[in-house]
Amino acid sequence: LSITVTEMYRNPEFYKSVRSEIIPLLKTYPFFRIWHAGCSTGEEVYSVAIMLQEEGLLERATIYATDFNQVALDFAKNGIYPKHLIRDYATNYYKSGGKEDFEHYFSKDNDFVIMSGMLKKNIVWANHNLVTDSVFSSVHLIFCRNVLIYFNKSLQNRVQKLFYDSLVEGGFLCLGSKETIKFTDFSDRYIEIDKKHRLLKKKY
Template sequence: MTKTERGSHEPTLAGADKNELENIEIELLLCGIHRLYGYDFRNYSLPSLRRRIWHRVHGENLSSISALQEKVLHDRNCFERLIYSLSIPVTEMFRDPGMFRAFRRKAVPLLRNCPFIRIWHAGCSTGEEVYSMAILLKEEGLYDKARIYATDINNRSLQQAKEGVYELSKMQQYSQNYLEAGGKRAFPEYYTAKYNSVIFQPALRQNIIFAEHNLATDTSFNEFNVIFCRNVMIYFNDELREHVHSLFFESLSRFGLLVLGAKESIHFTRHSDSYEPLDRAEKIYRKIK
């Protein structure tokens, strides 16, 4: 039998088999990351993971997920690049201005009664939402008695958040968001422009603590009056979402506030009956049990 004849009878992978092979590759990659580095992405949404993993495969000039697994397990720098791809930050200052406006109107009066305020921004990305909250608290006279904990799994994003440096080109949009969110001053008063970047006032960082925290594997580390977790759990599967909601429930003080993203909800979780809506439209909930 000739080589051509042998090749014509070799089995080929059907579409369903290729998908199954790809799922196995992803599973092995995520298990390897969890065992070697301690990061657990195994309960993240599979379609989102697949898309971002292939982005990293191409970015490393590789041809398969298995090849990426080999490189990730032997090259810490490659692992760091993958982590960044799996947690690509999408955020902006005063994103969804209506939420910040509702927070000023409905949450701030409740916080005035607290002797000390602890706020957790879970999945803070590059820090735009954190600085937005710091500005809001400054304007409401609450910043001096507040401590903001800003956490993320992505160390590269956290580093940018710590520096408070952002692109000058984004400030026009951020200024508009700020005004729509009920801002009380001129937005440029909060930063200094230099070349094509801006740096936010160091005073805004005075009461902010930036730290790595993995919502999938790490536990509660304090009791909070407010927890923000916006547009993070949309990337999780049902099991991980339930786990994170339990983490937040354990971390909130009684009558504490949980603020979710526009596409997220407290409904259909085991703790849904333990909250009441402070502002249903803006996804601000108050713990009552």
């Protein structure tokens, strides 16, 4: 199963919350790691990279973007998107608290836009299967939104263990609005810092 329904700055209020609740804590680290698990065609990855650039943090970040669908991963790595989508993406970007002219982050080529190389240089794209593959070590922030809703309870538990073991103490986990850890083995191991937008912090 591979989930490909995605867009840049999907749910702008979520990104606004990440900017206010998580970014200030990332600023306390000299370097940090972010993992986008199930990154699909990469729109969320670039959304976060833009946010980090605007907050002066992109140079400190290593961003791991993973999916088990190699076609989607190759699409994401190229960072080429249909131009007709950009108006909606720009609207979402400004609603999320974007600070610049959105067109600063891509170039135009006929009916497509190409994401800036500046955004790509700290991104590591990798094939990874949440169901069968192992942890990433010492990650400070994990995004896995609207993926777990497609998993049964035992698979959700397996993936939540993967995330828990990958995160540093005090690290953050961001889930989709319809997802919860309430019925997993890890429900008491996080502090919910934004209930509505599913921002969780691993307990020390």
